Every structure is written in C-alpha cells, then in structure tokens.
Amino acid sequence: MGRAEARRAGQHAAPRAKKGVIRRLFTWKKMLGTFFVLSLLTMGGLFVVYLMVPVPNANAQAEMQSNVYKYGDGTILARTGKVNREIVGLDKIPTKVQRSFVAAENKSFYNDNGVDFKGTARGVINTLSGKGKQGGSTITQQYVKNYFLTQDQTVTRKLKELVISLKVDRKMSKSDILAGYINTSYYGRGAYGIQAAAQAYYGVDAVDLSVSQGAYLAALLQAPSQYDWTTATAGAKKLVTRRWNYVLDNMVEKDWLSPAEREGLKFDMPHEPKAAPGMEGQTGYIVDAANDELAAQGIDKAQIAKGGWTITLTVDKKKQRELVKAVDRQLESKIDRKKNKTDATVQAGATSVDPKTGHVVALYGGVSATEHWISNATRSDYQPASTFKPLVLTSALENGSETQDGRKIDTATLYDGTSKRPVVGSDTPFAPQNEDDRDYGSVDVQKAMNLSVNSVFAQMVVDVGPAKVKRTALDLGMPDKGFPERPAITLGTMNASTWDMAGVYATLDNHGKKVTPVIVKSAEHRDRETLTTPDAIGKQVVSRQTADTVTHVLQGVVKDGSGQAAHTGDYQAAGKTGTSESNKSAWFAAYTPRLTTVVALYGESAKEGGGQVTLTGTANSGRANGGGFPARIWADYTLGALNGGSDAKFDLDIARPEKILPSVTSSPSASTSTTAPPSPSRSETTEPDPDPTPTTSAPATTSPPPTTSAPPPEPDPDESTDPAESGGAGGNGGADGGGDGTGQDRGPNLL
Template sequence: MGRADERRARQRGTRRAPKPRKSGIRRLFTWKKMLGTFFGLCLLAMGAFVVLYLTVSVPDANAQAQMQSNVYKYSDGTVLARTGEVNREIVGLEEIPQPVQRTFVAAENKSFYQDAGVDFRGTARGLINTLSGKGKQGGSTITQQYVKNYYLTQDQTVSRKLKELVISLKVDRKLSKNDILAGYINTSYYGRTAYGIQAAAQAYYGIDAAKLNVAQGAYLAALLQAPSQYDWAEATPLGKKLVTARWNYVLDNMVGQHWLDPSVRAGLKFPVPHEPKAAPGMEGQTGYLVQAANDELVRQGVDKERIDAGGWTITLNIDRKKQRELVKSVDEQLEAKIDRKKNKTDATVQAGATSVDPKTGKVLALYGGVGATEHWISNATRQDYQPASTFKPVVLASALENGAKTQDGKTIDTGTIYDGTSKRPVKGSDTPFAPENEDNHSYGPVDVQKAMSDSINSVFAQMVVDVGPAKVKQTALDLGMTDVANSFPERPAISLGTMDASTWDMAGVYATLDNHGRKVTPAILKSAEHKNNLVKLPDPIGKQVLSRQTADTVTHVLQGVVANGSGSAARTDAYQAAGKTGTSENNKSAWFVAYTPQLTTAVALFGESPKGGTQVTLTGTANSGRANGGGFPARIWADYTLAALNGGSDAAFDLDYKKPVREKPTPTPTPTLSTPTPTVTTPTPSHSTKPPEPPTQTPTTPPPPPTESPSETPTQSPPITTPITPPDESFDPFGPPDAPRG
C-alpha cells in the first residue's frame, strides 16, 4: 500500500458516522413549524377579529325594551298582581357627587380612565369560564359592563362576549369616559327592583342621588357585585360580612388612587340602608305573597335579576278563599281589639301566619303583616324570633324516635313520670340548667302528657338531656328547621325553643307530624313559566323522617293540649285538632301552631319596636297582662280554621300511636310540689261567654277519660264535644290568670 492509500485509509477511519434520519412525528413537529403554526393562528385570529370589528356595529339601546311584566296568579288562575315596570330615572353625571362617581370606578375598574374600554385578559378568562360551564366569572371593564347592560343581554354565551368586546372598543372611541360612566351608573341593577343610581338612592336611603355621601356611594357600588346577596335587609350573616368587606375594599381603593383622604376614610362608618318598601300595587298581603313566591323561585336556582327583568307567569298555591279568611280572622281577632295609634304596646304588635295542606305541602294562605307598604318584612317568613314552647313536641318526637331513656333507665313514652318542680337543675348534663316554670309553679310528679298540656319547662329541659341535645337538634333539622345564624346550640336550653324560626318553618314541622312523619316542605309555587320554559319544581312531600308511630304519638299528645291544656281556646266539636302554644322569654313572641287532619297552620305575634325594629315585650297588649300563645294566636287560629274548613269537618286523625306505660308517681316530701289527684274537671271553654276559670286538675291523657285499663285507650280520639261560641268583651285574650306559659 502506497502512502496515498494509507492517508486515505486514515481519513476514512476518522470520519463521523452519519446522523440517523428523523422519525415522521419529529419531522412534522419541529420548532420552526410549531412557531409558524402559532403565528399563522395569530394572524388568522387577527383577521377574524378585523372582520368581526368591521361587521359588528353598535346596536340600538335595548335596556328598557327588554323589560316586561311579571304576572302572578292565585291557584285558581285569577290574577293576583302584575309587576315589572322599570324603576329607573336617568340622572346626569353632573348631578352625582364626584366622590360617589369614583366609588364605582374604585369598585369595578381602577384603570377606567386610562384603558381602551376592554380587558383582554379578563375577557379571555370569561370566555374560558363560559366554555367550561362556570358561568358568570371573569373580569370586565366598566365600558364592557355598560355595553352588556345597555346594548346586549345578560346571556353567558361566547358570541355575546365577542360582540361585547368589539362594541366596547367602538363605544370607547365614540363616547367620552364621563358618558360611559354615566351610562353604567344609570343602567346597572342594584336590587330592590331599582335600575340606576337615582332609583337605588331612593330605594336604599330615601334620598336623591345628588345627596349621597361617599360612604353610601361605596355601599351602592359594592351592591353591583351581588345585589340580592348584599341587600342588608335580606342578607344572611355571611352576606353582611361579604358586603362589609366589599365596602371597605372600595374605600381603600379610593385612598390608593388618591381620591379619598386617609383621615376621612378612617372616620367613615358603614351606612346601614333603610328597610325596603313595597312598590306600588303591592299593598296589603299582595307584596308578601309576591315576595314569598320570588324567594322560592330563587331557592330553585333562578337569579333574582332574571325575575326582576320580567316576562314570567307565576302561579301560586294560595287559595283565594282561605287567604281572605286568614286576613279576616287576624282583623277580627286581633286588629279590632288593639289600638295601634294610642297604645304604645299595641303599636309594637306584629302578626304572622302560614297555612299548609299537610298532604300536598301547598301553602294555602299566608299573613305577612298589616300591609307590605307599611311593614315590608314578612312576619310569615321572618326567622328572627324564638318559637318557644312550640318546640317541645320536637323534643318528645326525638325521645320517642331514638328510644331514649330517663336518668334511671326507663324508656320514655307519654306515660313516663318526670319531676315538674320549677327551677329544678337538670341531671346528667355538663351544662347547668334549671329553668323556671310559668309563674314559678311547681307541679310535682307528672307524666309526659300533662307536661305537654301545661307546657312544663322543667320536664322538657330534663328530657332534652335524656335524649341528648345533638339528637334533638338532628330531629329538628330532619323535620325542616334550620340553624338560622347559628342560633341552635346543642344545649339543654333548646327545650324552650331558644333558636330562631318562622311561622313558615314551624308550619312545615307540624305538617310533617300531621302527615304521619313524612317530610313536608311548604311550597308556595304551583308553576313558574318564562317564555314557554317551565321551571322544574321539587315535590313538597319528601321521605319518611319520623316513624309513623312516633309522629302519631306526638299528635295524640297534642290533642290533649287543645282538649284540656294551654291550647283550649281552639277546642270545638267542629273538628279534631292537635297543637301547641309557645311564649318566648320576656313575652317577645307568642305562638300557636296546630293542625287538623286537613290543615296545618302556624300563627305568631311578635313584639317589634316601630323605631329600629328591635324586639320588645308583648306584655300589656290590648291593656291585658302577659302574652300567651293560648290567647290571640289560638283565637286567630280557631277562627281561621273554622272558616277554612267551611264551618267544620268530620275528618278524624288516623293514628297509630304508642300507648303509654303507666307509672305510679313517687310521693315527694318537698312542700312546694303538688301531687296529681284523680279529680278531673273540664275547664270552661275559652270561647264561652264567661271568663274561663282555671281548672282544678287536667287529665293526664287526651279525652275521653281513661278507663281503668290503659290498654283500652282508643287509637283515635273522637271529636271534643264542647261547642265553640263567640266570646264577649270580658274574655281575657291571654287566657286565665294562672294559665301556664307556653
């Protein structure tokens, strides 16, 4: 081999091996191709946007054109009310104080005066949320919100959002910032059917927009985020906390933008708005019925703003005749006997009632107060007063359902003997509690039936401990009560009904007992239709939450309350009835909740100061003594029920109740205790023409009087044979002097 050959051989040996050929996928997705594709898509999107910008024009305003009336009907189709006229008055920006103008900018769009009318990042986020089904999310500028309110709709669609983007860019170029801000403030929805700042200023503070201060303006600006949730008069504790935080956020942003002096900011206090007032046409009970229907529609997932925008046909379950009879009963049994103008105590009385069909759950009648234009808060649905001793049947139901035992190991039933000594400390509880009975009266050994009939506090306090407060609370929740504002602690005191509840709530609880333990959720809506689209409403009758025997046993005991106990004002041979009275601490509320086989009704009186709405005592109403659920509430209930049942009913309770196991009372040496004697006398009916005399002793079981053999007690209680007659003026509306509380 020559030199040349050797040199060529060495060169061939040092050459690198050829690179392997790329696979098909790697040849397809090179970084150059991916970058080119990205830029191509961007150019395509830009081109599409240019086309969109050229083809989409600014439409005519449709803010008012979109508004329609809502039609509300009774169950028979008769029109109850028409609402929906736009509550709006346009005001110029020069009429709105500059600090108030700036609260809206601070709340929604701090860069408003510098931006081009759109927030591309926020709009992109909104588009993604819309595509993913998250609904109302994503940021928008004030210009975009104005365009949505004034030119477009509230629909959450991709096409609407793209149109909003294009129109916002054009509007920002066409109008001044002041014009856009004025349009936004004047077209936004503030709740309380108020569109625009002038209507909102009147609705929340009773003044013109020109007189708003910066604190009030910050509240109205904060409202726009969630008008229904942030309305102070209707907000939950969480809602109040959120709107207060939002209010602080607005003012802090104003300080950050140098629009508000820090020292002035530090001195501002939250401006609590006025109570709402009913719109024209909502006088009397109409406003309460419409509000209850709207509230139920909201609970079914319909936005309040959609309801206020109109176009709905809403039919209620309200029976026109029964509604009229309920109002008449309150007028005759309460309003005709008090003097709101001359008597300061009478002026504080607020009445509320809810009447339900226990077989269907339909709300047949509702009484919200003297009139929605005079007192907007509905006394039928408000949840800020204690139901008092009307809660005691829930305690008994829980004891029976859970097979609870007394401290000495005996199973609790209606014949169980308890110590009815007033102020007797409960046994077996880590939380000390020694409730006083009405008038500090001590009863001695009593069975559960008499304890319920006379509403003996010491007995049911001990029963709560025997069952367990947590179990009692769970039974209450199962029956339909709610833990309003955390007012339902698991303590022995709940035996006195110290939680908050409404007549609506308690009507549902008692209707469930009436319905043999199957859950009844009061429902005022029969149907709700919007542009031929029906809202799907749930069945008011739910699952079995108490065994039939438990529910029927409680009903049997409550028959005794009406026959011979604190609810005797409702006693008559015209129908069978079971119920319970209740009077809260310091007589701030008085209740009667009762039912027949066909109708369940809760009636309550609340003491409310005309100034500020604080709770006050009912003592002295109608120049009488203390309040009592067996007085005005029971008489209203009896008068209404008789009329609602067309003068009476032969329907009887079909009860499968647990017969009591009789115990022999153990004598006690305590001198303050009174031991029951076998003597039984029937008290004078509360509807007689003479003042009733206190009974010497009530029976321990509902009538008829028990035979020698407890096992012979009938499973159905026949109608009480005492007739009901009109009372005369000598009748004490709060019951006899020694009537037990509850």
C-alpha cells in the first residue's frame, strides 16, 4: 500500500474513531439514566420547596383600607370606604352564573389539582424573557394570587403560587376556592367581588343575576377597564362580545347550559356607571379627576381602588365653595329642571386654575356626581366655539403673518367684516355667517374680537395657514381631538373640555409659558414612594409679547364686547365668549392676573342615551350664549374667589400695531395699498376713541384708529355655524362649516 492509500485509510479511520467515542459517551442507557437522575433531583427539589413554603395569611391588599382625599389646606374632602366589596357565599350566586366563571377561566377546574404546570412554565419563561404578563393560570392559582400573594410578575411569585395552589387545592373544597375567586376578583368601576359588580353593572344583587349578565361579568375579568361597555372602544366591544359568546359556548360544551337556552340568550348591556355612596355633589367629580391624573402618572386604578392612599389635592376649599354657589345663584336658581324641558337638558361645567402654578383650584362637574356621572368639567365631546378665535390671533402674531395682499397682521389690521363673505386663498371654500347675519364693513382686529366677527377670523386662519394655526393651538395646550386643518377651525369645530381650555387660557395669562393643569399635589402610600405632582409650568410656547398682546385684545372683549357681563367686579379681566353650532354649547373663557376660569353650558338630552341638543330657550329666554349664563357665573365666582376684588394688574409687553391703510379690491389680484401715518401708542389705561357703528355699506378706504372700544353689541355675537348657513356661496356647508360651492366675493373685499 502506497503512501497515498495509507493517508486515505487514516482519514477514514479518524471519523470512525470519533464516532466510536461519541457512541460510548452517549449511549441510550446513559442518557436514560441521566434523565432519571435529573427528574429525581427536580422532584426532590420541588418536594423540598413544597415542604418549606407554607400557606400564608391573607395579604394586606386582601384586607383593603380606605383612601383619604384632602383639600390643599389638609382638611379632608372625602374618605372612600375600605373597599367596595361584599362577600357572598355560593348559595347567593345562581349555579349557572357560578359555572360561567369556570367556563371563562378554567373548564377543567372541578377535576384538576389546582395548577396548570404547562401554563405556569410558560409564565415563568415569559417572565424571564421579559414578555410580561401571560395567561394560563387556573382559578385556584388566581385565587391564591389575589388572596395570599401579590400581582407582581416574578419567577419567585409564580413558583410560590404553584406550591401554595397545590396545598390549597388539598385543604379547601372546590366550592370554597370558587367562592374565594369570585369574591376577590376586581371587576372594574371600583367593584371587588361579584356582589359589588352586580350592583355596579346591573343594579341587582348577585342572587338575581341572569346567565347572560353572569357571562358578561365573567368575561369582564380578563380586562375590566377595557371591557366596560359604557366606555369601551368599538374594537373592545367586539372583543368582549366575542368572549361573552366564548363563555356561553363553553357552558354548552360542558352540559351546563342547553343549546336551546343558549340560543335564546341576548347580550344584556350594563348600566351607565354610578358613583359610590358618599360621592355626592362635586366630591365624586373631584375624586374621579384625581384618580384619572394618578392613572396617567402610572398608578393603575386597580391599585388605587385597593386603598391605603392619602391624596392631597390642589383644590382650594373656599374657591370650590364659591364656584358651586356661583352656579347655583346664576343658573340653577333661574331654571326649572322639572317643568321646563329645555332647562332639564342644561349641564354646567367649569375649571378654575392658578396660572402661576397650574393648580386646579376649583372644579364644577355637574349637579351631583350621584345624579349625573359624566363630569362636565373634563368631558371633551362638545366644541369650544369662538373661544378658539384668540388662538387664531395668537398664531398670526407669533408667525408674523400677513394678509393676502401683504399687510402685517396686528390688532389694527383692517378686515372685511361682511357676513357670508367667502374666504380668499383657501383650497376649502368657506363663507361663515356672522351673528344675526350682521355686516360690519371695514373692521379692525380688536373690534372683530370684541364682536366675535366670524368672517374676519375665517379669513385670518387662511392668511396664517390652518396648519400653523393648529400647531400654535397644540403648543398652547389644545388637545388634538377632531382637529381638521381647515378655515372652519376658527369657529372652534374641534372638541375640548373646560379643563383643556383653562390650560390654554392660563398659558396666555402666564405670558406664553405652557400651563398644564394638575389637581393632585401628592399621593402617599405606605408601600410606595410618595408621588408628587410634576411641574405644571412648562416652556415658553409663544413669546411673551404675543401672549400679552392677545391678553390686551381680550381685555377689550370684557370691557366693550361680548363679555361685558363679566365686567362687574373690581379686577382686571380678559376673556372670550363662544357659542357652538345650533347653540349646543355656550362658553366663557377668561382670566385675571391671578385666576383663569372657563365656564361652559352643554345641551344634553335628558332621554336615555343622551345626545347633544340646543340650549335655546334656557330659562324661557332665547339663545343661551357665552356672554349670558357662563359669563355671569364666571363673574360671580371670580368676585368671591378674589375676596370681592383685586388690585392686581396685568403686566403686559404689548406689540405696537403698524398703521397701514388696507387695499380695497374687487378681487385679491387687483390690490393697491396706501400707508397712513403711524397710530399713536396705546397703554392699558388709555383707551382710544370708539369705533364707528357697524355698517352694511362698502368697506372704508381709510383705517380707523386701533381700539378696544365699540358700541354696545348684541348679546354674545358669536358664530352661527349651522352647516346650511356656513358654506360657501352656491354650495351647502359641510359638517365643519366648509361649503362645497365655489363662492364669489360679495363686492369689494378687505382681506
């Protein structure tokens, strides 16, 4: 054999040798032996753990305490009960309702040994890999977690849960375990246990629950907040309906429900939420606002509901009392909710903020949290109307915007105030009607703000650019809810709450530094670090000069414009009225150097299901506008909150307006301009001569001096945003007030 053959033979021999070694090391006998050894070690380890881990006493959270809510001065506002829970035995729970929980969570419950090893192993692996909470636990394991352990997602807790569940399953009957599970679970709405849940969702005792209702409560446990029908999104409603069907189908599968009975069942929608006892008046609204804020800061409402919290609020007891009195004096004493159908629909809401700290010092959510659950202070399903117009001016000043013919926009800039005048320069046709279809002719920005002239501010939105106006509004604190980039936003066609608008106006009051209202000063719990309110004052979002100039303009609204009803006390004030489409809401947003308050009235149908309705006819009067009830409530409250008045003055850095004669054109392309001498400077204490009376004649060719004075207006001359009236000429208005016709200018335009 030659060298080459020997080399090849050696190469073949080496792999064979290696394979022989592997075979000797990993024979099936050795592998089986290793498996048995490891199994014995694992079993031995589990046995040791089983012996060493005792069944503990009930955890602290299973014996929950009350929560204490305090005013800013430390006095107690409310003490919520230990826990909204009443333990009931299985004899008080219909058998089919009991089984609906088994069908939902653990079909093998009556036959298993209390644990799901596969599900537990999966949970441990997911915990180690950082995938978070996973399902798979039996009813026994969930009961052990609720009653003996904590909700922490750790490997140690999962192993303890497994061992204790095995012991509990041996020591307790299945009936006792099921009763414990049903009574310790959290169902949402602050309800622990099936008795509280039955009352919270259906207004009945547990013994009276139907199979359909029981199946919903069983389905609810998977995601209580998400699956609450009254607040669930469309997607969540589909999910909970699917799970409701899953529960009932499983009951049929287990012969706990006949197919015929299953076929006849219909989903029983739960009732609207109701406040727990002791939450009457404004207390429930304030507590709910505080809980919402804590939840936004990362403290789950389920944790809050378990009690043990001492929550100190920013609410000022005196100011809160004054706000309630103001609503009672200026609104409730003048309406008849029982005999007048319109009065029965009126809902008042208000939020008052300290602009220097961002603290909510008073809040009005409605007649009572036990009578009207939705808080009118924080709800955001109505339009803020013309209270948005100051934000249009803010954006124009901040962006250094110009009119279509190149004139800088300031308080003295002249516009054409003709009602239904189509805006120029917009891709979206829009020709809003002024209040009472009134024409104002040539009108400067100050007067247009005083009288809330829709045609002027619609054109200003186009001049600035809707996208820029929206950006400024969001910077100031407006929520991005239904906020189109169209000229119609000048009429406040987006959604906002009094809380939102109080933050926006407080930002203007605070010289352009962002104010985000807060209501919780601190929250303490013995098992957690004390939570303190984050700084409510943010960065400079618009320049001081811009904010102060807008404040100066809004002083004119209160002194000489649509907000004169608020000019009743010894204090400086700046504000704006607003009345939405079809008079469904009426607003007054205003501030003094020390207090920013927004008051709104909403028309809400008194019929089941609610819905927005007109306020026209409130207190047997005509149109309920922002310059009426809201402004009077604001004035009454402000006077009391400021102890009868205040000598505090606005410290304003005002932009001086340029004096430019506007062009008078029949079309935007044929424009000429003439420059007039500069206007005399103005101060807060010196008002210029009154403006000329509004006219329906062609716009003037000379510029009147800038002014904050005007003849007495009609009450709150805000917008009429009925789509049929607000569209461009030749077309019908859209939902946002924009028309679908081309629209032609009505004679000479001042843009």
